[in-house]
Amino acid sequence: MYRKKMRGMYISKKALKNQFDPSKFPRETYLLCKLRWGESDRSWIHWVKNYSDNYHAEVYFLEKIFRMKPYTNVNCSITWYLSWSPCVNCCYEILDFLERHKNVKIDIHVARLYFKDSEGTHRGLKKLARSTQVKINVMNMEGKFSCALWDRERYCWYFCCRWKIQPKDFKRNYLPGQHPQVVYLLYEIRWRNGSIWRNWFSNNRNQHAEVNFLENCFSDVPPAPCSITWFLSTSPCGKCSRRILEFLRTHRNVTLEIYAAKLFRHQDMRNRQGLCNLVMNGVSIRIMNLADYSYCWKRFVAYQHGEDDYWPQNFAAYIFLNWRELGHIFLGLPPLLPY
Missing domain, CATH: 3.40.140.10 (Cytidine Deaminase, domain 2)
Structure with missing residues (x-):
């Protein structure tokens, strides 16, 4: 059922503009993914979105899309571009997944913050940022991340205040x-x-x-x-x-x-x-x-x-x-x- 709704490995330009424009607030969450095994120059790209409250995009990717190769000693690097930052539950799901897959690292770039005033969300993002297997940053205009964003002492203030007025x-x-x-x-x-x-x-x-x-x-x-x-x-x-x-x-x-x-x-x-x-x-x-x-x-x-x-x-x-x-x-x- 899910795959029938997919449109190949690329999303439309309209969806990209609407979903990743930080001034807009769509109800859906899009996850664009790039995955690479070992030192290979070849990358596998994919995308998912949440279709219901049963599966957020992050959890759907980890449970339904990602498949560990038989040779688990090879490192795997995953890059996510998320239209919304992970919710508190997804933060812990990601951490549980990484606990089971020590050879996997995830680099997360978000377009906007989900439920940014929730203390639970703050704690979840903080735990992600402290993981040695995770990098998490805010996307800039080129779709890349902001350097030195996750300073261990100042990350929460910077991340949560980025959208606010001076x-x-x-x-x-x-x-x-x-x-x-x-x-x-x-x-x-x-x-x-x-x-x-x-x-x-x-x-x-x-x-x-x-x-x-x-x-x-x-x-x-x-x-x-x-x-x-x-x-x-x-x-x-x-x-x-x-x-x-x-x-x-x-x-x-x-x-x-x-x-x-x-x-x-x-x-x-x-x-x-x-x-x-x-x-x-x-x-x-x-x-x-x-x-x-x-x-x-x-x-x-x-x-x-x-x-x-x-x-x-x-x-x-x-x-x-x-x-x-x-x-x-x-x-x-x-x-x-x-x-």
């Missing part, structure tokens, strides 16, 4: 009393199975951060119930509010909650009406408080050791004023703040 960018753009040109959108997607996806977008010359999320994050994701939380450096404009509503009308099983550091051109009636329309259609909109800043800092910011929290007390007055203005918007009252 502290200076967070502090500068999430100031509640200023309006930088760049708008950041930090997001969480919570799926029914308990997994959480976290990442971020920003605006560019062509479109706002909200539209970037809607067009790039969900374009290849099959319809499935989930709840989305945005932490925006500024609230949506009127046009983005309309795009958000269009998205929610076509994704009835998705809920959206928005936290904004400040209001975007709150005196513009189109922006005020856009926020009202979102709320009337079930979207929760709040101004970020100090606890929200701390939450974002711990989960989205690549802070250095010793900077474990961010609690900007001097934001309190600005937070209160933005909160009051947002209340005026929802009540249909005139603007409170002069600018």
Whole structure:
């Protein structure tokens, strides 16, 4: 049954782009493999993917595809290119396999991190990294690995913070009393199975951060119930509010909650009406408080050791004023703040 679904030893260019683009979050996991025995110059290549929860791609390869040669004294080197890093269970399955096959070494390159906020996943990856039979790295633009990534003392911080925004960018753009040109959108997607996806977008010359999320994050994701939380450096404009509503009308099983550091051109009636329309259609909109800043800092910011929290007390007055203005918007009252 499995082999009927295979398309030879090569995957399509479309699948490669969609599955290994780290800015996208496909539901499947692809494993591209290169295997070489001994000192031979010839390599055997193959690929698999998970078709169900019964077999993850890594386990399927180890149990169904890999076959040890009769002469077990010959070394075997395996290279994997994974669209997602191994889950905690797969980490231990890989280690068990290597315990039984001392002549095998696996070099793993991953496009993105799976369940990156799970302590169990951290422990599993840590055990893999410490194995003398495993190398694990993040793919770069050429499809190769990043050098010196798995420093024994710093690997976990580097690996898990690679996707996060820099502290200076967070502090500068999430100031509640200023309006930088760049708008950041930090997001969480919570799926029914308990997994959480976290990442971020920003605006560019062509479109706002909200539209970037809607067009790039969900374009290849099959319809499935989930709840989305945005932490925006500024609230949506009127046009983005309309795009958000269009998205929610076509994704009835998705809920959206928005936290904004400040209001975007709150005196513009189109922006005020856009926020009202979102709320009337079930979207929760709040101004970020100090606890929200701390939450974002711990989960989205690549802070250095010793900077474990961010609690900007001097934001309190600005937070209160933005909160009051947002209340005026929802009540249909005139603007409170002069600018």
